Amino acid sequence: MPFDPATLRYNEAGLIPAIAQDHASGEVLMMAWMNAEAVAQTLETERVTYWSRSRGAFWVKGESSGHVQKLVDLRVDCDRDCLLVLVDQTGPACHTNRRSCFYTAVRDGDEVELMAPMT
Amino acid sequence: MPFDPATLRYNEAGLIPAIAQDHASGEVLMMAWMNAEAVAQTLETERVTYWSRSRGAFWVKGESSGHVQKLVDLRVDCDRDCLLVLVDQTGPACHTNRRSCFYTAVRDGDEVELMAPMT
Numbered sequence: 182m183p184f185d186p187a188t189l190r191y192n193e194a195g196l197i198p199a200i201a202q203d204h205a206s207g208e209v210l211m212m213a214w215m216n217a218e219a220v221a222q223t224l225e226t227e228r229v230t231y232w233s234r235s236r237g238a239f240w241v242k243g244e245s246s247g248h249v250q251k252l253v254d255l256r257v258d259c260d261r262d263c264l265l266v267l268v269d270q271t272g273p274a275c276h277t278n279r280r281s282c283f284y285t286a287v288r289d290g291d292e293v294e295l296m297a298p299m300t
Numbered sequence: 301m302p303f304d305p306a307t308l309r310y311n312e313a314g315l316i317p318a319i320a321q322d323h324a325s326g327e328v329l330m331m332a333w334m335n336a337e338a339v340a341q342t343l344e345t346e347r348v349t350y351w352s353r354s355r356g357a358f359w360v361k362g363e364s365s366g367h368v369q370k371l372v373d374l375r376v377d378c379d380r381d382c383l384l385v386l387v388d389q390t391g392p393a394c395h396t397n398r399r400s401c402f403y404t405a406v407r408d409g410d411e412v413e414l415m416a417p418m419t
Binding site: 182184198200202207208209211212224255256257258259260263275276277279282284287288290291292295 | 317331343374379401403407409410
């Protein structure tokens with residue numbers, strides 16, 4: 182069946198959450214948002230492209246930092262309201278310079294930092 | 301630092317996205333939503349508990365199906381607006397009886413089913 186980004190289910194702001202996962206290690210790197218055009222651009226260019234809610238603009242991941250995400254595979258969930266992008270991540274995915282944005286764990290009621298910024 | 305669910309950033313409906321990942325295989329299983337009380341209950345009970353937007357009620361994953369998610373680790377992202385729950389998943393995570401909700405890939409413009417329902 183041909184894929185059409187318009188058939189996904191977007192929220193009231195026209196956005197769908199996209200989870201980025203390292204295609205080799207399986208590490209979950211980050212979650213950000215796409216609109217239909219960002220989904221289409223990601224597939225066309227194979228450079229993962231989000232919609233920045235704070236800037237109100239397309240966000241080609243790594244465009245300024247060099248920490249690009251090359252698309253390896255795009256997955257759609259059963260409800261068609263969430264995406265999983267398997268990526269080849271250059272450098273850190275997180276703006277704090279950590280490999281993953283999910284570097285804080287909650288253990289025994291405390292927050293624990295699991296990862297240091299990359300150098 | 302003690303963890304307080306009230307310090308997370310929820311959307312206008314009081315919800316935060318939670319990504320469930322198999323703690324052993326790294327497979328991303330599903331994405332659903334939690335409110336502050338669901339986060340607290342998940343930590344207390346170690347049974348992953350979402351907020352069902354369609355039912356407007358707590359959703360203790362697997363309560364009716366038996367396909368429970370035992371909490372292994374809870375992670376908070378850098379912006380504190382997304383959670384990653386590492387889980388020990390019994391059976392399929394998806395209501396279609398597939399292990400993961402992300403069973404559809406987009407390849408060369410077509411939708412491809414990667415996984416059959418579990419038997």
